[in-house]
Amino acid sequence: MKRRWINFVSRFFTIATGLACLAVTVMVALILGNVVRHGFGHLSWKFLSTAPSAGMTEGGIFPAIFGTAFLVILMTLAVVPLGVCTAIYLQEYAPARSRWVPLVRMAIQNLAGVPAIVFGLFGLGFFIQFLGKGIDRFFFGGDLVFGQPAILWAALTLALLTLPTVVVATEEALRVVPRAHREVAYSLGATRWRMVRHVLLPQAVSGILTGTILAVSRGAGEVAPILFTGAAYYLPYLPKRLNQQFMELGYHVYVMATQSPDVDATMPILYATVFVLLALTFTLNFAAILIRSKIRRRMKR
């Protein structure tokens, strides 16, 4: 008798937890389905390649795509060397019982937990007000060149936000290389850096790439850090210099959804922009997942 009750309870919880998975899957499917249904129809080559017009009720979102791409490229140029070097330090250069290692790790973990809006405040308070205005004072005689919202500062702010992602992925990639490979290198007369450069990094490239792609995906999607560091809703130009503002996909969605004077008229463009943003982040995440499973398969060999 008790056996049947035990089995019933077991069965119940198995099904209940399975339903939880199902619920999450359904919700994700609903969101994606909704966006595809309302957004896909408005997509066209013209939409992706022209600028908005008629108060955001017509035209395309090319400047936002351009701005996002430019922003993310700058961010990558900053975060990848910094993150890879930090990971190399943690794995290869730090002495075994160094007190710096737990400190750096803790710093990276805490950076990962800092709210995105705090990064935005930091971008404003440090990059723009301190660094930017400092640069203006020293190099431009007080003119307002860098002491204002600019794509450079937004990119650096995002680089700080995504730093933990790159560090963790690189560390993981370095850790997977067998210890014997390092010994072989040293025993052939390698210095530490030559060992890292010729033996470790070539094997860690896929892992570093995964981390970079994930960082790019995150950078393209976060809006809070760029609210005050350079994003703009409408610009009559494409940003070509580092101290200019920029349009951006996520920011565009935010402003259009909350401050558009005629919500119904802009709805098609809004949905289509969301679609493009989602397509971008998903493609990136998908690519990262593919690379990661390729690495796993290679490991099992």
Added chain:
Amino acid sequence: MNRSWSERIIEGVIRLSAGLAIASLILIFIFIGKEAVPLFTSAEARAEAGMSKLFLGNRESPDGKRVQVWQPVSEVPKYSLWPLIVGTLKATLVALLFAFPLAIAAAIFTSEFAPPGLREVVKPVIELLAGIPSVVLGFFALIVTATYFQDLFHLDYRLNTWNAGFALGLAVIPIVYTVAEDALTAVPQSFRAGSIALGATPWQTARRVVFPAAFPGIFAAGILGFGRAIGETMIVLMASGNAAILSWNPGYSFRSLSATVAAELGEVVNGSPHYHVLFFIGVLLFAFTFLLNLAGQLWVGRLRRKLTGARS
């Protein structure tokens, strides 16, 4: 020494990079704090928005009672933080109530009950959810689900806490799931095998053997989820209604700390007391999540040591 110059320069660069990580955390605290310091030092700022106003409210009514109102842009600016704090907590509670059981249950399912094929379906779905930017979730809450929630609960406000809390929960699910699932799968298979050999069902094994072993990790998942929900900005900015109402009623609009910063910093005058208060809120958010993370790491470490018998 036998190390060449180039080798030493490279080593220097690498050490510097690692130091930058620590430096950034310190810099963040310094440069946000710097803009908030005038609340303590400048008499004008103190009079308008000092600590007593922020935490004790404004002496408003003629009978001298204190009022908790957030209304920086008005004849007499009012800066009580309590409507914002309550709003943040309200939304976080709704989000966690919704997300935590779902995410934990899903993690239990994929690690204990699901056949391997199903596992490879659920995990990508969670990763898909994690890949949705919060601005898209906010958009979804604002445009799509708000109406549903309003009809479902017969609410007065279209943008209310249930709606925003739901979207917030969606954002929290992936991180809780991932950390909990890692903790559960880290429990060695031998634990389960022993239990099954004694005739226990998978559920009994999970409850009696796996959960206690995975508890530190699941606890960490909860802490991380909590921290994420507290700090999330875009979803709340778009779906909360941004009304600084001091009420625990989830049917009302609300305003969170982070959304306040996001919404008002663009309009504020550089150097005004309002400006300093917004940075002060930033300091609060930073300090809170920092301490939360720290406590989480220490706690989890201690729990882990207790449960596995003295291993750091």
Added chain:
Amino acid sequence: MAAARGHLGLSDETTAAPPKEKMAVRHLTVKAGKTPILNDVSLSLLENEILAVIGPSGSGKTSFLRCLNRLTDLDGLSVEGEALLDGHNIFASEADVTLLRRRVSVVFATPTPLPMSVADNLKLGLRFKAEVGHPEGRMEKSLRAAFLWDEVKDRLGSSALDLSGGQQQRLCLARSLMLEPEVLLLDEPCSGLDPISTAKIEEALQGLKKTMAIVLVTNNVKQASRTSDRTAFLLMGDLIEVDDTGRLFTSPREERTADYVSGRFG
């Protein structure tokens, strides 16, 4: 005098010129924290000889080997005493470790080809020296000396991981030879290899000793007896005996040596 020569492992019948010492270890003591691994070991390695180091597991043979090119730096072990290469102490603070490791090269017990082509594996040592040029001649020479040339000459560009275990180990040997070392250290190089590969490596060593000194650590007593010129017996961190191989195996001075080589313990 005779006793001293006997202690160094030199026989009474000498040739005209006494063989030169390539490396000498003096009062070498190695500890891992408090745990002793090697106790006061003093030993010579002569030019153009194969010195076998035998002993049961845990006697410190591998640690001894790793001292000779300072791989012990990576293990976090504390090392006291001296090790001289051509008269200079390799543990001196001004010694150049990377240069040492090119002059004293090691082949590990497990074949460790790196995941790149055969040619790239061979060129690794040169890459670390930042040496540019065309090493094809040297590659052929090293591969021939390791008895691997015929098997890989047509597949230098293919992945080294595709080679068999015995081929991989010979590749590791060739990789070390690319640096033209003066001393070659081998740590149980044939463990897990088939008899044919083992024979090829042993034959390669006979050819190599004409141009370098070789230290061969081995668990296989028979291999030591057929391959080496002199043999040293380590037991639990102590050097028990070192002598000409023939003499050590037929009439060893110590009883423990006799017990070990006859298989009474191991």
